[in-house]
Amino acid sequence: MLVIRADLVEQMVAHARRDHPDEACGILAGPDDGSGRPERFVAMENAERSPTFYRFDSMEQLRVYQEMDRNDEVPVVVYHSHTATEPYPSRTDISLASEPFAHYVLIGTRDPEQHELRSYRIVDGDVAEEEVQVVENYMFAHTGSDDVPDPAPRA
Numbered sequence: 767m768l769v770i771r772a773d774l775v776e777q778m779v780a781h782a783r784r785d786h787p788d789e790a791c792g793i794l795a796g797p798d799d800g801s802g803r804p805e806r807f808v809a810m811e812n813a814e815r816s817p818t819f820y821r822f823d824s825m826e827q828l829r830v831y832q833e834m835d836r837n838d839e840v841p842v843v844v845y846h847s848h849t850a851t852e853p854y855p856s857r858t859d860i861s862l863a864s865e866p867f868a869h870y871v872l873i874g875t876r877d878p879e880q881h882e883l884r885s886y887r888i889v890d891g892d893v894a895e896e897e898v899q900v901v902e903n904y905m906f907a908h909t910g911s912d913d914v915p916d917p918a919p920r921a
């Protein structure tokens with residue numbers, strides 16, 4: 767299950783709307799403490815500028831990951847938008863998913879009024895959709911120990 771603050775959802779959706787009809791992408795960083803809580807919104811460039819595909823710009827990705835390292839953060843959420851199709855990971859998305867501990871969030875913007883938001887785990891090519899709970903803040907969100915993913919191993 768992904769527990770996520772409403773303001774972070776709003777920022778991702780706003781980014782997806784802004785870049786529509788191209789796909790938008792980015793990450794939500796969170797503390798590397800196993801809590802699985804996204805805290806910091808980082809919009810990134812879609813190096814492909816494509817309506818059907820996204821790829822992080824490699825230099826920007828390096829910068830963002832170095833900054834997370836300095837802050838003791840991990841990419842809790844890796845998000846991108848689908849602008850014409852359903853928010854389900856494409857074959858390319860699945861083959862490029864390299865963060866087994868991340869929540870892969872897909873935002874659908876095909877409907878101009880109503881966005882769609884789904885979250886998946888992608889591990890070794892297997893896709894599992896998970897529940898998303900949007901909360902005003904994390905203080906009162908109940909997350910049992912079963913919901914807390916193991917911390918990502920450090921390289």
Ligand SMILES: [Zn+2]
Binds near residue numbers: 819848859
């Ligand atoms: Zn995709």
